[in-house]
Amino acid sequence: MPMPVPGFPEAAMIVCLFFIFLVPLAGVGISLINAGLGRSRNAGHMMMAAISALSIAAIAYFFCGFAWQGFIGRPGHILILSGKSWNWIAAERFFFRGLALDGSPASLAALLQIFCVGLAALIPLGSGADRWRLRASCASAALLAGWTYPLFAHWVWGGGWLAQLGANYGLGHGFIDAGGASSIHVVGGLSALAVTWILGPRRGKYSSDGMAPAIPGHNGVLVLFGCLLALLGWFGLNSAGAILFTGGVPAQSVLVAINTMLEAAAASLTAAVITGIRFGKPDASLSANGWIGGLVASSATCAFVVPAEAIVIGSIAGALVTFSVEWFELRLEVDDPGGAVSVHAIGGIWGILAVGLFARFHSPILNVAGSSIPVTGGAAPGQWLAQLVGVATLIGFVLPLTYILNWALNRICPFRVAIEGERQGMDLYELGAGAYPEFITHTEDFIPR
Amino acid sequence: MLRPGAFGMRFVGFLLLLTGWLLVLAAIVLLASPASRAGFVLAGVAVEALGLTFVIRSHLIAREDKR
Numbered sequence: 001m002p003m004p005v006p007g008f009p010e011a012a013m014i015v016c017l018f019f020i021f022l023v024p025l026a027g028v029g030i031s032l033i034n035a036g037l038g039r040s041r042n043a044g045h046m047m048m049a050a051i052s053a054l055s056i057a058a059i060a061y062f063f064c065g066f067a068w069q070g071f072i073g074r075p076g077h078i079l080i081l082s083g084k085s086w087n088w089i090a091a092e093r094f095f096f097r098g099l100a101l102d103g104s105p106a107s108l109a110a111l112l113q114i115f116c117v118g119l120a121a122l123i124p125l126g127s128g129a130d131r132w133r134l135r136a137s138c139a140s141a142a143l144l145a146g147w148t149y150p151l152f153a154h155w156v157w158g159g160g161w162l163a164q165l166g167a168n169y170g171l172g173h174g175f176i177d178a179g180g181a182s183s184i185h186v187v188g189g190l191s192a193l194a195v196t197w198i199l200g201p202r203r204g205k206y207s208s209d210g211m212a213p214a215i216p217g218h219n220g221v222l223v224l225f226g227c228l229l230a231l232l233g234w235f236g237l238n239s240a241g242a243i244l245f246t247g248g249v250p251a252q253s254v255l256v257a258i259n260t261m262l263e264a265a266a267a268s269l270t271a272a273v274i275t276g277i278r279f280g281k282p283d284a285s286l287s288a289n290g291w292i293g294g295l296v297a298s299s300a301t302c303a304f305v306v307p308a309e310a311i312v313i314g315s316i317a318g319a320l321v322t323f324s325v326e327w328f329e330l331r332l333e334v335d336d337p338g339g340a341v342s343v344h345a346i347g348g349i350w351g352i353l354a355v356g357l358f359a360r361f362h363s364p365i366l367n368v369a370g371s372s373i374p375v376t377g378g379a380a381p382g383q384w385l386a387q388l389v390g391v392a393t394l395i396g397f398v399l400p401l402t403y404i405l406n407w408a409l410n411r412i413c414p415f416r417v418a419i420e421g422e423r424q425g426m427d428l429y430e431l432g433a434g435a436y437p438e439f440i441t442h443t444e445d446f447i448p449r
Numbered sequence: 450m451l452r453p454g455a456f457g458m459r460f461v462g463f464l465l466l467l468t469g470w471l472l473v474l475a476a477i478v479l480l481a482s483p484a485s486r487a488g489f490v491l492a493g494v495a496v497e498a499l500g501l502t503f504v505i506r507s508h509l510i511a512r513e514d515k516r
Contacts, residue, residue: 081478169477169486197508200515208516332505333512385487388494389473396470396497400463 012243013103015250019240020108023115026233027054030122032226033292034338037217037285038129041425044435045134049125052138054118057145061117066099067092069113069150071106072159072245072366084168086161090154109244113153116184116237117145123188126338127196128415131203131422134430136415143405144191152398153183156367157245162393163367165386172356172383173365175390178246178256179238179299181351186394187402189345192336194403198410201335203422212330215337220284227268227291234260234295242303247366252303259302259310260295266314267294267347271322286322289339293321296344297351304359313354317347349391356384455514459507465500469493 031050035043070076070090079086092098101107121141128137155162156177166174177183206212217223239256242248248256271290275283297317298310305313324342328334334341360378409415421429428434476489 084478165477171477200512206512206516210516333509382483385483385490388490389477392470392473392490392494392497395501396466396473396493399501400466403463 008105010103012250013108015253016108016240016243017103017111019236019243019253020112020115022236023112023119023233023240025229026237027115027119027122029226029228029230029233030119030126030292032222032229033288034122034126034129034340036219036222036226037126037338039215039425040218040436040439041427041434042130043218043427044433045426045431046125046129047435048431049132049134049137050122052134053121053125053141056138056141057118057121058114060142060146061114061150062096064094064146065117065150066090066096066110066113067094067150068147069154070158071109072157072163072368074106074158076154076159085164086168087159087164088155088161089151090158105244108240109157112237112240112244116153116180117149119180119237120149120184120188120191121145123185123340123344124192124195126340127192127334127336128199129337130426131199131417132195132415133413133417133421134426136409136413139409139413140191140195140406140415143409144187144402148191148398148402148405149183149187152187152394155393156183156390159368162386162390165389166365166380166382167368170382171386171389172380173361173386174367175386176246176304176355176359176365176367176383177300177352177390178248178303179234179241181296181300181348182390182394184237185296185299185344185348186352186391187398189341189343189348190394190399191402191406192338192340193334193345194399194406195415196334196336196341197403198406199415201333202337203419205335206333210333212333217285217337223285223288227288230292230295231261231264234264234298238299238302241299245367246303248303248363252363255307256302258307259305260298262307262310263298263301263314263317264291264294266311267291267297267318267321270315270318274319274322285339286325289325289343290318290321293317293343293347296347297354300348300351301354301358304355304361306360309358313351313358316354317350320346320350349394352387352391353384356387359383455507455510458503458510462500462503462505462507465503466497467500469496469498469500472496 035046070092075091076087077089154160162175165171239253268291272282272287294314294317321342324346325339472493480486
């Protein structure tokens with residue numbers, strides 16, 4: 001019978017477990033959004049890809065992911081630079097060996113991470129919708145879950161060098177991200193960008209004169225239902241993350257949940273108002289993107305801002321997502337059917353920076369080995385710089401890394417489906433059965449340009 | 450097939466991304482004054498922005514070539 005771990009009460013463990021069990025709903029929500037924003041002839045394929053990505057990510061993380069990621073206070077490989085220790089990767093054993101699955105914070109973190117890594121692996125599926133082969137998406141998910149995600153997550157959540165920036169160099173409390181805006185969403189969003197670049201746009205998306213006709217999602221109800229399910233998942237993700245990775249107490253979950261809800265609400269309403277003003281009517285899919293963008297931003301800020309600030313942060317997230325979707329699609333010719341790059345990468349980066357701008361710390365922060373960093377209350381000097389260093393690491397290191405890994409993978413296992421598959425639909429071409437078999441598939445809507 | 454110019458631009462872009470990140474790391478490790486550290490971190494981010502511009506531009510050139 002597992003015994004309560006000293007310093008981590010049994011009540012906290014039970015509350016934390018409850019929150020962790022909510023997290024898969026975030027994955028369900030993202031999967032439904034990805035399916036709904038794609039074409040009907042690819043809907044079954046998208047859901048199959050989601051299940052496969054979740055499965056492969058969980059297994060890859062169990063095999064080697066946790067060994068690279070580790071947890072605060074557990075073994076790590078240390079570099080000494082100018083007399084300061086830089087914990088750059090964990091030194092755990094593969095297959096969870098050496099990890100007691102006893103309700104300790106490390107075991108709860110491992111459980112949470114199995115779900116989180118799946119969530120990160122789902123994000124690129126939205127950007128590769130309608131053209132990404134199943135086996136290639138599975139291989140890419142394995143790379144993300146087995147290497148890219150754990151490496152960065154160690155730096156943030158495993159007591160790594162980003163988390164140590166406060167203790168080593170006086171940059172606030174070090175890089176802080178309670179719910180995974182950086183390690184889950186920006187990492188997933190940058191992988192989505194790399195995948196989109198490697199795949200190229202869907203056939204018919206851009207005409208020879210550079211025009212980009214809209215290819216609307218096939219089911220708005222799935223998209224909006226996915227948003228509501230994702231909210232439940234985010235309550236769990238942010239609350240569990242705040243307890244496990246920043247040393248929050250279960251009572252703090254009230255603030256976390258309120259801020260999560262407010263940021264999503266403000267972001268969605270902002271997107272609806274902006275699209276209403278620009279296009280005459282609010283756009284449902286962009287409002288849904290705004291909702292998720294607000295949730296993503298809340299992952300970083302939920303535990304450290306007051307509700308009024310959460311509304312401001314959410315509103316800015318909604319505006320950023322709305323404009324960046326159009327910017328990526330029309331200016332940069334990034335064909336991202338699910339809006340994954342804007343929602344997860346841009347929303348996440350904004351959330352990370354918002355911690356540096358808005359966060360106030362009233363309780364000790366636990367993000368490095370040893371003990372909690374004491375706080376005097378209020379803002380922490382240098383926190384913005386720690387957050388900026390995190391963003392610079394994501395763009396300057398994670399983006400090239402994930403691009404090169406996916407580029408090499410594309411050489412071994414081609415990402416893009418054949419023209420015939422894109423025309424016929426991924427459901428029939430790769431799975432042999434459509435998601436909506438009683439419907440007639442109209443292939444004449446595919447017009448090569 | 451990627452045009453050599455576009456390939457070179459992409460390569461330089463990714464190199465600049467990494468360079469900008471290393472500049473950020475160097476600023477943290479080597480500089481003690483908060484102002485100079487912040488200045489060099491911002492300079493590193495600016496180099497990354499330049500790299501990102503190159504990478505984006507190289508993909509746009511590749512798209513134009515395919516049309």
